Amino acid sequence: MNKTPGIVLLGVGVALIVFGVSASDSIGSSVSRAFTGTPTDKSLWLLIGGIGATIAGAFVSFRRT
Numbered sequence: 448m449n450k451t452p453g454i455v456l457l458g459v460g461v462a463l464i465v466f467g468v469s470a471s472d473s474i475g476s477s478v479s480r481a482f483t484g485t486p487t488d489k490s491l492w493l494l495i496g497g498i499g500a501t502i503a504g505a506f507v508s509f510r511r512t
Contacts, residue, residue, distance in 0.1 A: 453507030460504050463497030 470476060470490035479487045 450508050453504050453509075455504070456500050457504030457508055460497050460499070460501030463493050463500060465497075467491075467493030467497055 467490050470493055471486045473487075473490075476486040476490050479485065485491070
């Protein structure tokens with residue numbers, strides 16, 4: 448089976464995680480964390496989406512067929 452979609456999904460997931468970490472270190476996220484105790488919704492969704500895409504990409508890439 449073709450593993451290209453899994454590798455692409457894995458790469459997209461890693462990129463989303465990197466963007467999520469970057470967004471959680473931003474000034475807006477720091478201000479939000481100071482008032483609410485949590486980072487911004489954007490950074491949370493980037494991290495959640497990145498983790499999900501990475502897991503799905505790893506599953507598709509490394510499963511045996």
